Amino acid sequence: MRPQAHALIAARPGLARLLDVLDRDGEEARIVGGAVRDWLVGRDVGWPARGDVDIATTAVPDEVTRRAQAAGFRPIPTGIEHGTVTVIAEGQPYEVTTLRDDVATDGRRAQVAFGRDWRADAARRDFTMNALYLTRGGELIDFTGGEADARAGRVRFIGDADQRIAEDYLRILRLFRFHAGYGHGPVEREALAAAIRGRDGLARLSRERVRAELMKLLVAARAGETLREMDAAGLLEPVLGATGDVTAFARLAAIEAALGLAPDAVRRLGALAVREEADAAALAERLRLSRAEASRLAALAGPAPTPALCEKGQKAFLYRMGRERFTDRALIAFARSGAAMDDEGWRALLAIALDWPMPAFPLKAADFLARGLAPGPALGTAMKRAEDAWIEAGFPQDPADLDALLEAVLADDR
Incomplete structure (x- = not known):
């Protein structure tokens, strides 16, 4: 195992055990996506982690659930229709998703079919840097050129960029979000051109999904430069x-x-x-x-x-x-x-x-009541006037100054 890969796995309680449970007896399991990308470019992959660790597996959801329960983990069916079971292993959640093909898409969601083909699973993902797999033995599996792209800071769609966007128009925003976080230089030319061609599809997205991507983009390292590119391409105004x-x-x-x-x-x-x-x-x-x-x-x-x-x-x-x-x-x-x-x-x-x-306003209702002011609306009015006077006086704290301020306020009411 590569030393860095060992650190990625060893730093997370339960991950090695979960992989051992899933990656045997005729089934395979690999770490996939963001954790592999971050490990590859030298970002923090310790625990607690910057992001989640996702696992791809040939096992179908029912088998993932059975194995997780047998190992004493807690499986949660968070996305069964898309093949995802969240497994809580030693206090840490892991999204475990069955290999799949997106057999039908409408620009917002996909209908999926489970499979066992790792190359096909990689091909249906969005960007090459997000289609990297890491085995529990530390081997990096790369079907799309994602390693070179991640190291170069190049956010590139897998296959035909127009098709990837048409499958889910949120990928337009994801393009800019990942570029702001991982990219170097300008947005990849082919990806940008496809985003411009597909921009009308942004109107079909749910507001919640747009919000989630935009808020992540806004805090990314190169957000300013990336938003400038979005604006120049006519893609910022349709979002805002x-x-x-x-x-x-x-x-x-x-x-x-x-x-x-x-x-x-x-x-x-x-x-x-x-x-x-x-x-x-x-x-x-x-x-x-x-x-x-x-x-x-x-x-x-x-x-x-x-x-x-x-x-x-x-x-x-x-x-x-x-x-x-x-x-x-x-x-x-x-x-x-x-x-x-x-x-x-x-x-x-x-x-x-x-x-x-x-400072906190030092005068209390009891101070006013002790000077003969009765409870009621007049008390609230007097306290507000006293606080205004205290602010105007520069927030005095000396008891003598406060006493004089209180007397002045009450004298105006007499």
Whole structure:
């Protein structure tokens, strides 16, 4: 076994045992797809893993289930119609899928027939780099030239690109997503041309599937360059339903990297396509975003803090808005400003957003009741006025200052 292949298998509890259970007694099983691709290009394949480990097998789902149960694993029929059983082995899930042919497709889903031909199973997959198999003995099986393509950073369709896309139009988005994550240079010419020819098929896809691919694309390493290619090819607007601001997106990605921030899909989507709340609402509907995603996206459309505010004003803005919304709006405003990446004003603003220990309002209802204010609407009004005065005063914490502030607020009500 190759040392690296051994590490891939040994690092995952249960994987070696599962392969041993499936790869014997007349059946074969091999690791396939993303884990093999990532191992080949030197990405982390440890456990917990960046992604899942998928297994292809000649065994049909019933046989996979029988063997898994006999070994003490827990099989779950997550996609029986497509030959997939998820097996939980020592706490880690593995998707085990029977070799198959896609006998009929409609651009969204496929009807499948189980088989035993490894070459045919590879031929029905999307990209060459995703059609690589690794045996438990460490042998790499490559029917399509995927090893060379993966090492070269070339995302290439298997066989006829137009046919692969017509089988599932989501492969247009997958082309750009994988290019953004693994590609070098421009998108492969034949693949790009086929994507352009097939773009009308994007309208046939479910919103949930489009959302899943787009959100992965937005956080990929070369997302900015790839979105620029999508835009130039006329493929970005059909996905977003609007013109995308790729320049702002690319600058935001660079700012996140410079500040050591993790790529954030919702924030990046906002930089790309949200100027007003109506934009956010349209995107949320178009992509079937979750409630949390839609709410956060809508919050990106409001007024943004800028270095033009004094530090006191910036902190007041941050306190009222909350750290996440303030940071999102500040980062996007910085990206759209055109200011230099090392601009001191924007850097200072973002330092406050990220590092300032935002205080809690120190006065409580009991403080007002102790001064004779009765429970009821007047209490809530007084507390709100006191909090506003506290913010305006620069968030004082000294008991004497707080006492004076409270007295001033109550005096206005007398």
